[in-house]
Amino acid sequence: MKRILFLVAFLVIAMASISQPAKEKGYSTITMESIQGQLEFLASDWMEGRATGSKGIYMASDYIASMYKVFGIQPFGDEVFISPTREESRQGVRGRLERTYFQNITLLQYEPGEDQRLSVSTQNGPGESAIDFGYQVDFQVQTGTASISGKAPVFFAGYGMTEKDFDDYKKKDVKGKVVMILSGFPGHRDTTSAAYRKFKPEVSSRMQYMINRAKVRKAEELGAAAVILVNPDTDPANAWTANNPYPVKGAYYEADQRLSSFYDKRMTLPGDTLSGNIPVFTVTNRVTNLILKESGVDISAYETQAMNAMQSLSADVPAKSVGWTSTVNASLINCRNVLGVLEGKKKDEFIVVGAHYDHLGKYDGWIWNGADDNGSGTVGVMTLARAIKESGETPEKSIIFAAWTAEEVGLYGSRYFVKNFPNSLKIAYNLNFDMLSRNDASDTKGNTMSMMYTSFTPKLKDLTEKNIAAKNLDVAVNFRGSATASGGSDHAPFAQAGIPATFFFAGMHPDYHQPSDELSKLNWNKMLNLIRLGYLNIWDLANDDSWLERQ
Ligand SMILES: [Zn+2]
Incomplete structure (x- = not known):
């Protein structure tokens, strides 16, 4: 018995002494020169801001694939058919499928x-009159994904809410109608009212667009043909004037024309249906007032009743209808994730180490280099690929290294990957790097990061604390355990699919989504430490299942 124990002890020590130098060897490849060398290329002007679908992002993806190849990481993207050369076919060589580093995605x-066009018709006895309003004079539109036209009666939905105690749609049929929705909620004008306390939304008013989006979705679910958004307190006409000097980018730019913006063009996966295809109009007060004129529907009476009695006076608007035509210019574009794999002992179980490499592109002579967002995370993925490979040790689990495309336009790269991952294979864990190299205003020591993680795998926190202590890394972590680990980055599609995930983030800064997100502003030491910490965590997670125990 003792002899066996002795033997076991000997084996454990022997194994540890094999893997320890390997782990150290990999760790030692994570150097300042290495991360700077890679990021100086990725965040250079030649990448033209790495906008999804652009030439610059193709260059960036080729660079990442080349580096995977240099590091000895195998391709994990789509297979392509390679035709034999004439010489080869003479020798009897057939065409063959070959795996690439690129997972191709088509986006709309x-x-x-x-x-x-937008018009309001009024029935007058046997006749009808219509007024046509001017685009960007009396209305603005958020289009669907295909051109559309129609004409329908109007339903005034008030705040457009469907709370248990305040439901603007209760016993109402809005199918096929134009639904008019007000901003706000019962009691929003009086913070001392009971209605205010009851219905105050959880998101701040800064996130008003999220509230509006949820209201539009609700109307769409209920069958609305179009939506008109109304803010009775602000006439949007003031924001649409055409002869302003535009301080468009704050300190960076002033112009006599409105700048084009990366928010003008939107993208989506084409999908199988036209869901989300209803036009959403924002209108001036004079359009609102014409629609409601002599209809019996009164906005201030609605608001008073909602606040004082918590009752909705939503109603059909008689004798009025709204017509619209909204054309859409659409095109299909190709973009691609860059995927490499280091095969582990288990060939059907994977850890996915990912970061998005796309950014916002260039507009009107300015280039959004995205050094921090997310050149830094992309370099993190590449650096980990090299480090783990160069350790010389085969991990238990296989590891996929992923540079995601189309994050800035809706997380489409990572979403596509998760949705199309073969059912026969398992993803055990996802590590997401997004913005590793800046300090937020409160981070005076320049060593703070936040780590969001799926709270059903609580040991991810213990693991991270252990590894910081083991190497005495200068990193102070704000741990943010979350059941859903949602939030606007590429861990979200994994977490939503029930896969344990961690999101490393160094901090928000004023250059976020500005042309000034430049190499010269980075905290390189912090970036280096976050990648080192990622390496230590991945090493343990790839080799030891207990860190992913579920609670
Ligand atoms: Zn980002």
């Missing part, structure tokens, strides 16, 4: 077309 890109 769309923006408002030339023809945008």
Whole structure:
């Protein structure tokens, strides 16, 4: 018995002494020169801001694939058919499938077309009169993904809410109608009212667009043909004037024309249906007032009743209808994830180490280099690929290294990957790097990061603390355990699929989504330490299942 124990002890020590130098060897490849060398290329002007679908992002993806190859990481993207050369076919060589580093994705890109029309018709006894309003004079439109036209009666939905105690749609049929929705909620004008306390939304008013989006979705679910958004307190006409000097980018730019923006063009996966295809109009007060004129529907009476009695006076608007035409310019574009794999002892179980490599592109002579967002995370993935490979040890689990595309336009790269991952294989864990190299205003020591993680795998926190202590890393972590680990980055599709995930983030800064997100502003030491910490965590997670125990 003792002899066996002795033997076991001997084996454990022997194994540890094999893997320890390997682990150290890999760790030692994570150097300042290495991360700077890679990022100086990725965040250079030649990448033209790495906008999804652009030439610059193709260059970036080729660079990442080349580096995977240099490091000895195998391709994990789509297979392509390679035709034999004439010489080869003479020798009897057939065409063959070959795996690449690229996972190709088709996206639908769309923006408002030339023809945008909105009219309000009023029934007058046997007749009808219509007024046609001007685009960007009396209305603005957020289009669907395909051109659309129609005409329908109007339903005034008030705040457009469906709370248990305040439901604007209760016993109402809005199918096929134009739904008019107000901003706000019962009691929003009086913070001392009971209605205010009851219905105050959890998100701040800064996130008003999220509230509006949820209201539009609700109307769409209920069958609305179009939506008109109304803010009775602010006439949007003031924001649409055409002869302003535009301080468009704050300190960076002032112009006599509105700048084009990366938010003008939107993208989506084409999908199998046209869901989300209803036009959403924002209108001036004079359009709102014409629609409601002599209809019996009164906005201030609605608001008073909602606040004082918590009752909705939502109603059909009689004798009025709204017509619209909204054209869309759409095109299909190709983009690609860059995927490499280091095969482990288990060939059907994977850890996915990922970061998005796309950014916002260039507009009007300015280039959004995205050094921090997310050149830094991309370099993190590449650096980990090299480090783990160069350790010389085969991990238990296989490891996929992923540079995601199309994050900035809706997380499409990572979403596509998760949705199309073969059912026969398992993803055990996802590590997401997004913005590793800046300090937020409160981070005076320049060593703070936040780590969001799926709270059903609580040992991810213990693991991280253990590894910081083991190497005495200068990193102070704000741990943010979350059941859903949602939030606007590429761990979200994994977490939503029930896969344990961790998101490393160094901090928010004023250059976020500005042309000034430049190499010169980075905290390189912090970036280096976050990648080192990622390496230590991945090493343990790839080799030891107990860190992923579920609670
Ligand atoms: Zn980002």
